[in-house]
Amino acid sequence: MKEYYPGIPKVKYEGPQSDNPFAYKFYNPEEIVAGKKMKDQLRFSAAYWHTICAAGADMFGVATADKTFGKTDPMELAEAKAHAFFEIIDKLGIDYFAFHDRDIAPEGSNLAETNKNLDKIVDLFETLMKEYKKNLLWGTANMFNNPRYMHGAGTSCNPDAFAYAAAQAKKAIEVTVRLNGSGYTFWGGREGYETLLNTNMGLELDNMARLLHLATDYGRSIGFKGAFYIEPKPKEPTKHQYDFDASTVIGFLRKYGLNMKLNLEANHGTLAGHTFQHELRVARTEGYFGSVDANIGDLLLGWDTDQFPNDVYDSTFAMYEILKAGGFTTGGLNFDAKARRASFQPDDIFISHIMGMDTMALGLRMADKLIRDGRIDQFVEDRYAGYKSGIGKKIVDGTVTIQELEKYALEMGDVKTNKSGRQEYLEGVVNQILFG
Numbered sequence: 200m201k202e203y204y205p206g207i208p209k210v211k212y213e214g215p216q217s218d219n220p221f222a223y224k225f226y227n228p229e230e231i232v233a234g235k236k237m238k239d240q241l242r243f244s245a246a247y248w249h250t251i252c253a254a255g256a257d258m259f260g261v262a263t264a265d266k267t268f269g270k271t272d273p274m275e276l277a278e279a280k281a282h283a284f285f286e287i288i289d290k291l292g293i294d295y296f297a298f299h300d301r302d303i304a305p306e307g308s309n310l311a312e313t314n315k316n317l318d319k320i321v322d323l324f325e326t327l328m329k330e331y332k333k334n335l336l337w338g339t340a341n342m343f344n345n346p347r348y349m350h351g352a353g354t355s356c357n358p359d360a361f362a363y364a365a366a367q368a369k370k371a372i373e374v375t376v377r378l379n380g381s382g383y384t385f386w387g388g389r390e391g392y393e394t395l396l397n398t399n400m401g402l403e404l405d406n407m408a409r410l411l412h413l414a415t416d417y418g419r420s421i422g423f424k425g426a427f428y429i430e431p432k433p434k435e436p437t438k439h440q441y442d443f444d445a446s447t448v449i450g451f452l453r454k455y456g457l458n459m460k461l462n463l464e465a466n467h468g469t470l471a472g473h474t475f476q477h478e479l480r481v482a483r484t485e486g487y488f489g490s491v492d493a494n495i496g497d498l499l500l501g502w503d504t505d506q507f508p509n510d511v512y513d514s515t516f517a518m519y520e521i522l523k524a525g526g527f528t529t530g531g532l533n534f535d536a537k538a539r540r541a542s543f544q545p546d547d548i549f550i551s552h553i554m555g556m557d558t559m560a561l562g563l564r565m566a567d568k569l570i571r572d573g574r575i576d577q578f579v580e581d582r583y584a585g586y587k588s589g590i591g592k593k594i595v596d597g598t599v600t601i602q603e604l605e606k607y608a609l610e611m612g613d614v615k616t617n618k619s620g621r622q623e624y625l626e627g628v629v630n631q632i633l634f635g
């Protein structure tokens with residue numbers, strides 16, 4: 200079999216003292232952390248679109264990396280990419296992957312031809328997945344790249360675009376079922392608006408829900424047992440995306456009675472003005488935690504830079520929320536991340552994943568330590584202890600009237616029982632856990 204990345208070994212755990220760039224320093228797949236093997240806690244996934252498609256092109260310049268493998272025919276190129284991709288994830292010891300329909304196979308001259316191209320590559324995926332023992336974390340449909348979606352897909356003003364999107368989602372769900380995906384994601388790339396001057400927001404939102412109902416009902420009818428996810432993002436490419444953030448999406452799902460979970464991406468959270476931990480906390484508090492697109496954004500740039508996660512504070516708080524949510528079931532940590540444009544060498548694909556995986560592994564180790572240490576959780580517990588007895592318990596139980604509360608306040612005269620929030624003490628505890 201042709202080797203696409205000769206000279207790159209199978210990446211193994213060598214520990215924090217290793218200076219081998221092709222070894223894990225903190226990710227030890229078989230080691231038990233927080234009651235499970237690290238590989239089962241972290242459920243790493245590689246994103247097909249970045250790992251084997253993105254070649255460094257940006258708004259200001261062309262590709263810097265060569266991911267063509269000497270192929271010019273689109274179907275031959277698609278096949279070469281599939282082989283190369285599975286070699287990459289095998290060498291990295293990544294068990295899962297995610298893809299858009301259009302990442303893996305080129306469009307034909309009409310939808311029927313496009314579907315045929317897709318089926319052909321999916322056949323190859325089936326073989327490669329068996330051969331390499333890899334699993335599909337989630338599939339999705341790219342309903343934002345082609346000009347037909349210039350006004351949106353489910354939210355387009357044009358019902359022809361809505362119909363095309365429905366057909367595309369139907370096919371992508373079928374393919375996901377065929378590849379035994381544990382999830383299917385909707386990211387509304389152009390489900391938003393550029394100006395309210397030309398937008399019927401009410402109809403667009405209703406239609407988006409209609410598309411999601413049609414697609415998810417269809418998925419269940421053909422036996423899809425996995426999770427349907429929505430991936431929030433506040434802007435980019437559109438000025439305003441309807442799937443703004445976790446809270447907005449949860450409100451939308453509840454309004455329209457949609458049974459879906461969230462796929463939360465760190466960089467999308469910060470674009471919305473939140474920490475990633477905030478987004479995860481909202482999802483877990485509301486019972487919508489599903490999966491994660493692991494990356495990080497550059498806060499000074501303010502756009503979706505999709506960098507590999509490198510910040511251990513950030514990964515610690517993310518893994519803390521994930522452990523508190525009970526860990527992953529259908530979901531995982533999908534690296535929706537790409538090496539920087541100047542990191543263009545083929546081995547950078549490996550080095551960037553290794554760094555990102557070690558960052559998330561460190562986060563898991565630190566989050567587990569934080570939970571076992573117990574001081575943070577205990578502090579929060581104590582801070583709200585007033586609601587366990589007396590007037591506090593009556594408030595929580597809903598057994599108090601507003602008149603009773605008034606009487607209580609009048610007798611009290613003023614609030615004299617406040618205690619310090621101790622933010623700096625808690626921040627010190629985190630530092631001690633991380634570096635002590």
Ligand code: XUL
Binds near residue numbers: 339
């Ligand atoms: C775009 C993004 C997408 C989704 C899948 O910002 O995150 O790649 O993850 O469509």
Ligand code: CO
Binds near residue numbers: 386430464
């Ligand atoms: Co994403």
